[in-house]
Amino acid sequence: MPDSALPGDRLRELRRARGLTQEALAERAQLSLAVVKKVERGGGARLSTYHSLARALRVTTSALFDSAGPHQRRRDDDDNIDLMPLRQALAPPATFTGRLEAPAAADVPDLEDLRAGEQRLAVAYHRDDYDEVAELLPGMVHAAHTAVSFFDNGPEHTAALRVRANVLQMVGRYLTQVRAYDLAHLALRDAVDDARAAGARDVVAGAVYQQGWLLMRQGRLDEAEQVSVSTAEEIEPRISRATSAGLGAWGKLLVHSSAAAARNNRPLEAREMLRMARTAGTALGGTTAVEMSSWGRFDWRTVAYQGIENHLVAEHPHRVLRLSERMPTPEDRSFERRHLLDVAQAHAMLKQPSEATAILGRLLSDTPEWLRHQRMAGETFRDVLKIGGRRLTRQQRDLATFFGVA
Numbered sequence: 001m002p003d004s005a006l007p008g009d010r011l012r013e014l015r016r017a018r019g020l021t022q023e024a025l026a027e028r029a030q031l032s033l034a035v036v037k038k039v040e041r042g043g044g045a046r047l048s049t050y051h052s053l054a055r056a057l058r059v060t061t062s063a064l065f066d067s068a069g070p071h072q073r074r075r076d077d078d079d080n081i082d083l084m085p086l087r088q089a090l091a092p093p094a095t096f097t098g099r100l101e102a103p104a105a106a107d108v109p110d111l112e113d114l115r116a117g118e119q120r121l122a123v124a125y126h127r128d129d130y131d132e133v134a135e136l137l138p139g140m141v142h143a144a145h146t147a148v149s150f151f152d153n154g155p156e157h158t159a160a161l162r163v164r165a166n167v168l169q170m171v172g173r174y175l176t177q178v179r180a181y182d183l184a185h186l187a188l189r190d191a192v193d194d195a196r197a198a199g200a201r202d203v204v205a206g207a208v209y210q211q212g213w214l215l216m217r218q219g220r221l222d223e224a225e226q227v228s229v230s231t232a233e234e235i236e237p238r239i240s241r242a243t244s245a246g247l248g249a250w251g252k253l254l255v256h257s258s259a260a261a262a263r264n265n266r267p268l269e270a271r272e273m274l275r276m277a278r279t280a281g282t283a284l285g286g287t288t289a290v291e292m293s294s295w296g297r298f299d300w301r302t303v304a305y306q307g308i309e310n311h312l313v314a315e316h317p318h319r320v321l322r323l324s325e326r327m328p329t330p331e332d333r334s335f336e337r338r339h340l341l342d343v344a345q346a347h348a349m350l351k352q353p354s355e356a357t358a359i360l361g362r363l364l365s366d367t368p369e370w371l372r373h374q375r376m377a378g379e380t381f382r383d384v385l386k387i388g389g390r391r392l393t394r395q396q397r398d399l400a401t402f403f404g405v406a
Contacts, residue, residue, distance in 0.1 A: 248289025
């Protein structure tokens with residue numbers, strides 16, 4: 001469930017406006033009556049549940065999300081302590097004289113060292129070494145601030161802004177992964193501002209791409225689609241002259257807009273965005289566009305995986321499995337791990353616990369640190385356990401321990 005949404009009242013209003021009982025809505029949405037009652041009472045649910053309810057009511061998913069005061073939900077301060085170094089780097093307190101910054105370094109900042117640190121961050125993130133990422137980020141942010149302040153004009157200033165924009169993208173990416181959404185939004189907003197000031201359209205595209213992911217995580221589906229589409233229109237390349245990086249940035253933005261539209265009960269728009277993204281994938285031929293410190297990787301498989309995911313959102317698990325069987329196994333298995341979660345969930349929807357467990361078990365073995373932060377994985381495993389009728393296997397016991405399932 002999006003952290004800021006309590007859509008129970010809005011659901012009740014829409015249901016009554018359409019003359020539906022709770023029982024009738026549950027039947028249309030193919031959900032249990034208990035789930036409908038729980039949501040209307042203010043209880044939480046998965047985003048996929050809201051999507052099913054919205055589809056049954058013939059509204060966008062975002063139409064269900066009403067604002068509610070944060071005081072209505074108990075929160076704690078744990079992340080304030082855990083993320084304190086990043087908070088201090090990203091959001092220093094302000095005074096009459098400006099931000100309370102750390103003392104400037106006496107030496108001239110080394111832009112090449114900063115770029116090397118940026119690449120080290122990207123490598124650590126993509127190998128799921130979140131401990132190293134968390135250790136590196138605060139110092140990198142401070143160093144980037146120092147460089148921008150020191151080089152206050154000329155090409156060095158532009159280069160420093162570009163590096164800081166990329167570092168802030170990595171901050172936003174990491175914070176979105178660990179669900180520190182408000183702090184992530186601050187980092188990504190500043191990344192866009194830096195990239196625009198540097199005239200770096202490719203970096204703007206990367207930061208907006210990360211924003212789209214963050215907005216989807218928050219359930220802000222309209223905005224996620226809008227920022228992705230508008231930025232894709234701004235950077236749309238001329239295919240005959242396009243660089244690999246230009247095609248990749250454009251394609252990834254279109255894929256994100258398709259994902260947001262699919263979750264927002266806008267299937268026609270989702271298909272249109274994928275059709276355009278397929279153009280970028282085709283133009284790349286058999287190559288993969290890569291920008292590890294920004295939007296990651298893009299090729300024809302990115303588009304295909306998103307199309308399969310859209311079928312899962314539409315609750316067509318048979319299509320998910322049929323299309324997945326046609327996909328080749330990539331050399332880099334991390335390229336398909338999000339797709340494998342879709343396949344596991346499709347098996348769970350079809351009451352196939354062994355197949356879903358095998359996929360989750362493989363992901364636990366291959367990429368445990370990434371899996372730890374995937375809420376969908378834990379939800380899928382809980383669905384597997386609900387199927388019941390069997391004793392837990394050794395693999396299921398391991399997964400239960402990992403996900404903290406009693």
